[in-house]
Amino acid sequence: MPEPGSQPPPVAGRGRGWYRGDCHVHSAVSNGAELTPERLAADARAAGLVFLAATEHNTVETHAAWARQADDELLVILGQEVTTLTGHWLALGILPGRVVDGRYGVRDDLIDRQLDEVHRAGGLCVAAHPHAPYPSGTFMYPYQGFDVVEVWNGQWSSDVPWQADNEAALAEWGRGLAADIHRGRWRPAVGNSDAHLAGQIGTPHTVVLADGLRADAILAGIRAGRSWIAGSAAVELSFTVSAGERRAGIGELLETGGEAAVARADVRGVPSGTVSFRTERGEAHGVSLPDSGTGVAQWQFSAAESAFVRIEVRHRDGHMAALSNPVVLA
Known part of the structure; x- marks a missing residue:
C-alpha cells in the first residue's frame, strides 16, 4: 500500500x-x-x-x-x-x-x-x-x-x-x-x-x-x-484505415502513396445504430447497424478528399454511443 x-x-x-x-x-x-x-x-x-x-x-x-x-x-x-x-x-x-x-x-x-x-x-x-x-x-x-x-x-x-x-x-x-x-x-x-x-x-x-x-x-x-x-463498457469499437499493404489505427498517420484508402469500423453493442465516417467536409458516408448491434462499416475514398477520417457511432435516437479520434492521411 x-x-x-x-x-x-x-x-x-x-x-x-x-x-x-x-x-x-x-x-x-x-x-x-x-x-x-x-x-x-x-x-x-x-x-x-x-x-x-x-x-x-x-x-x-x-x-x-x-x-x-x-x-x-x-x-x-x-x-x-x-x-x-x-x-x-x-x-x-x-x-x-x-x-x-x-x-x-x-x-x-x-x-x-x-x-x-x-x-x-x-x-x-x-x-x-x-x-x-x-x-x-x-x-x-x-x-x-x-x-x-x-x-x-x-x-x-x-x-x-x-x-x-x-x-x-x-x-x-x-x-x-x-x-x-x-x-x-x-x-x-x-x-x-x-x-x-x-x-x-x-x-x-x-x-x-x-x-x-x-x-x-x-x-x-x-x-x-x-x-x-x-458511452459505456457495453460498446466496443475497432477503427482502421488501409491503403494497399499499409494500415493505420486511431491517432496514427497513414501514408497512402496516392492509393485509394478503405476505412473500416467494427462495432458491437449499438443495436440499430449508425456509423458515420467524418472528414473535414463533415459526414462523408453513413452505414446502419443491424438490430443485434454488431456490424462492420466500410468506406472507400481518396486521401485527396481529406486530411483525416474519424467516426461517430450513434444510437437510433441520435445520442452518441462512441466516437474516435482521427486517422491522419498523407
Missing part, C-alpha cells in the same frame, strides 16, 4: 493494449455527496474500467486516499480539476500533494504559467467541458497550450448521456481539426463522466491504446490521440 503523498503504483503484468478509464472523477470533497474514493474505485471496477484520475476541485487533499485505492486491477492517476473564473481544466499526472492555482480568469494572462508547470512535471492539460451550461464552467481560454479537449462530459446527463453542450463541444473540435492537422499539431478528444453522483462513473469514458497500465503510458496514449470514447 502506498504511503501518503506517494504516487500510486502501476499495474504489474499489463503490457501494450487498449485500456478503459475515466479521467474526470470527484469524491465527496468536491461535491458534498456521499462518495468516497473507496466507493468510486469499486464503482469504476464494476463499470469495466481499469484506470481513473482523481480530479477534485482546486484541492489535492485526497491524493493519499485515492492512491490507496490502486491495486492489481485499477490504476489511479493523480490530478486536479482547476476551476478558474472563466473555465475549468484538468491537470492530470501531477505530483502528489501539488496544488495547481486556479485563482484567475481569461483577462489575467496567468494560465500559461500554470500549464507550463504541469507540463514540466510530465502532466497532461485538458480543456474541460468547454460548453458547460453554467457561467464559470464555459471555457473561455484558447485551446493553445492545452493537450486535449474534453468533448463529451457526463456530469449533467445521468439519464441522457449525450446533451446539447456535448454536441456543441464536438462540433467546435471537429471544425478545427483539419486546420490543426495542417499546422502539424492537433488536439485529441477525450470523454469523461465528471462523476459527482453515484452511478455516473464511466458514462462516458475513454479507451486508450497504451504501452502498459502505467500513468505515464496512459497519458502518452491520450496525448497522441490513440483513443476513442465509449
Whole structure:
C-alpha cells in the first residue's frame, strides 16, 4: 500500500493494449455527496474500467486516499480539476500533494504559467467541458497550450448521456481539426463522466491504446490521440484505415502513396445504430447497424478528399454511443 503523498503504483503484468478509464472523477470533497474514493474505485471496477484520475476541485487533499485505492486491477492517476473564473481544466499526472492555482480568469494572462508547470512535471492539460451550461464552467481560454479537449462530459446527463453542450463541444473540435492537422499539431478528444453522483462513473469514458497500465503510458496514449470514447463498457469499437499493404489505427498517420484508402469500423453493442465516417467536409458516408448491434462499416475514398477520417457511432435516437479520434492521411 502506498504511503501518503506517494504516487500510486502501476499495474504489474499489463503490457501494450487498449485500456478503459475515466479521467474526470470527484469524491465527496468536491461535491458534498456521499462518495468516497473507496466507493468510486469499486464503482469504476464494476463499470469495466481499469484506470481513473482523481480530479477534485482546486484541492489535492485526497491524493493519499485515492492512491490507496490502486491495486492489481485499477490504476489511479493523480490530478486536479482547476476551476478558474472563466473555465475549468484538468491537470492530470501531477505530483502528489501539488496544488495547481486556479485563482484567475481569461483577462489575467496567468494560465500559461500554470500549464507550463504541469507540463514540466510530465502532466497532461485538458480543456474541460468547454460548453458547460453554467457561467464559470464555459471555457473561455484558447485551446493553445492545452493537450486535449474534453468533448463529451457526463456530469449533467445521468439519464441522457449525450446533451446539447456535448454536441456543441464536438462540433467546435471537429471544425478545427483539419486546420490543426495542417499546422502539424492537433488536439485529441477525450470523454469523461465528471462523476459527482453515484452511478455516473464511466458514462462516458475513454479507451486508450497504451504501452502498459502505467500513468505515464496512459497519458502518452491520450496525448497522441490513440483513443476513442465509449458511452459505456457495453460498446466496443475497432477503427482502421488501409491503403494497399499499409494500415493505420486511431491517432496514427497513414501514408497512402496516392492509393485509394478503405476505412473500416467494427462495432458491437449499438443495436440499430449508425456509423458515420467524418472528414473535414463533415459526414462523408453513413452505414446502419443491424438490430443485434454488431456490424462492420466500410468506406472507400481518396486521401485527396481529406486530411483525416474519424467516426461517430450513434444510437437510433441520435445520442452518441462512441466516437474516435482521427486517422491522419498523407
